[in-house]
Amino acid sequence: MIGAGAGRGELSGPPAPPTLCPMETPANPPPAGATTELVVAVQQLRKEYASTGRAVVALADVDLDVAAGRFTAIMGSSGSGKSTLLHVIGGLTPPTSGRVLVEGQDLGTMSDRARTIFRRRRIGVIFQDFNLLPTLTARENVALPSLVDGSAFSTVRDKVESLLDAVHLGHRMDHRPDALSGGEQQRVAIARALLNDPAIILADEPTGNLDSQQSREIWELMRRVAREQGKTILMVTHEALGAAHADEVVVFKDGQVIGTLEPKGSADAALVATGYQELAR
Ligand SMILES: Nc1ncnc2c1ncn2[C@@H]1O[C@H](COP(=O)(O)OP(=O)(O)OP(=O)(O)O)[C@@H](O)[C@H]1O
Numbered sequence: 001m002i003g004a005g006a007g008r009g010e011l012s013g014p015p016a017p018p019t020l021c022p023m024e025t026p027a028n029p030p031p032a033g034a035t036t037e038l039v040v041a042v043q044q045l046r047k048e049y050a051s052t053g054r055a056v057v058a059l060a061d062v063d064l065d066v067a068a069g070r071f072t073a074i075m076g077s078s079g080s081g082k083s084t085l086l087h088v089i090g091g092l093t094p095p096t097s098g099r100v101l102v103e104g105q106d107l108g109t110m111s112d113r114a115r116t117i118f119r120r121r122r123i124g125v126i127f128q129d130f131n132l133l134p135t136l137t138a139r140e141n142v143a144l145p146s147l148v149d150g151s152a153f154s155t156v157r158d159k160v161e162s163l164l165d166a167v168h169l170g171h172r173m174d175h176r177p178d179a180l181s182g183g184e185q186q187r188v189a190i191a192r193a194l195l196n197d198p199a200i201i202l203a204d205e206p207t208g209n210l211d212s213q214q215s216r217e218i219w220e221l222m223r224r225v226a227r228e229q230g231k232t233i234l235m236v237t238h239e240a241l242g243a244a245h246a247d248e249v250v251v252f253k254d255g256q257v258i259g260t261l262e263p264k265g266s267a268d269a270a271l272v273a274t275g276y277q278e279l280a281r
């Protein structure tokens, strides 16, 4: 965990691997902080959207467990229900039936207000289009979740700066989004998602607007966050190379989980691509 007590840019908590480059990390060491504890339990989750004519079944009774400290990628063709799953897990869309437990708490039994607060404090979200406020600096954007929660900036300043250092943006803290590259903006968004030390980070195609080099940096950063900080990450991606950075790849088709793959590192991208095609055809 990066905290106010940690030196700026240092990763505190469990001992960190000697390198920050996942490409050189041995295949699948247990992620720091990984336990068998479930952070998310998706049980018989169904989501139907009413539309003219017949209902669209976006999620068809999905079961999925996400263990603490695990970096899970979700792959699936367009329309297979990936974003819908993240929206329901994130408490943004109510399911038609079934339930989602985050840290053992059933989002469906919470009041709207309780769910909003829970979401803000326990669930970090990273969007394809970064979703930074254009008038705020990187530092202010990262602080935003705490400011919305009523904290004064001074109480989170050290943590904000630690997070920006950790995503290698210590020299860009006072820049506004329009003065940052896409990859830098997404790194600000990752730092923002980490601010409240969430139970899980949900990322829906976080590299969808980035070029291949920037994409690689973001996947490596996410892998580092999972490995070194024991963060639990659920990331939707269309790219086998991105998915190969995860501990596990869950393959979706027609609103259902049709299989899982376990890459042994980013060098396994070709195997992920082949395994995915075999499952999805
Ligand atoms: N608000 C909505 N109203 C009606 N149908 C919807 C709505 N949102 C999604 N759908 C439908 O639900 C299905 C699953 O959509 P979803 O966005 O979850 O797919 P996806 O796997 O994320 O696709 P993509 O890879 O293109 O982002 C699709 O058939 C989609 O058209």
Ligand SMILES: [Mg+2]
Binding pocket: 082, 083, 084, 204
């Ligand atoms: Mg989607």
